[in-house]
Amino acid sequence: MVGRPRQGSEQTQGAAASLLNGLAVLEAFSIAQPVLGVTEVAGRVNLHKSTVSRILAGLTEAGYVQRDEETGRYRLGLGVIGLSGPLLADLDVRRAALPFLEALTTQTSETSAIAVWNGQExxxxxxxxxxHQVKHTAAIGTRYNRFESSSVRVFLAGLPPARVAELIESGLVVRSSADGLPQDYAAHLAELRDQEYAVNDGYTTDEEFGVSAPVRDYRGVVVGCITASAPRSRVQKLQSADQLVAAVRKAAAEVSARLGQPQA
Structure with a gap:
């Protein structure tokens, strides 16, 4: 059964039972199946079709579901977003990320950070x-606009290609001919979009190694990026680049889950 398990009559009665049944109906909808008919919902929540029909009618009137007049099937309505708005507003990406940054630094012994995108940096x-005594750090508020930065490329990979071209051609995002990076930046960003991380292996400064991975919110939109930075010499000596990539990707996935990223 999908959604909230319905409580037995011995546990809940009257208004409480109705509330739990209504919540179960809302939870029957999913990303995989966003549109359902009355019979499908009834099967998922183990309620009679007539009961589900009454619940859906009430939820429709309240704006929590929408009914397609042609098919008679239902989907979640905008009222659900309004209901969850206070919680979503409180899930600030910086606040959500901090414990995972602390865990990432504990695991890797390297500096970890989260950045956001202001439209061009x-x-x-x-x-x-x-x-470590020797480390790479950046003060809070530091801005990056170089294409070679792993965080900048993670954000660019999440933008429409036309916007990326505009940023680069205008000089708002500075692109140099760093050794190791492909000249076809569009193809490179498409690759990063698929692999979900970017590496800065000495592209910005000779001694820096950085890994960045995107953080997504409940809409699946990139709202931040987790980065781990270390001296290249330490990464090369310990041969820990793959471990660093895996740790950063895991941290970014955990923060994304905290922000409600839809699960595949």
């Missing part, structure tokens, strides 16, 4: 410093 909004 990546801005560091939180950071946990490496315990």
């Amino acid at each position: 990546a801005i560091v909004v939180e950071q946990v410093r490496s315990p």
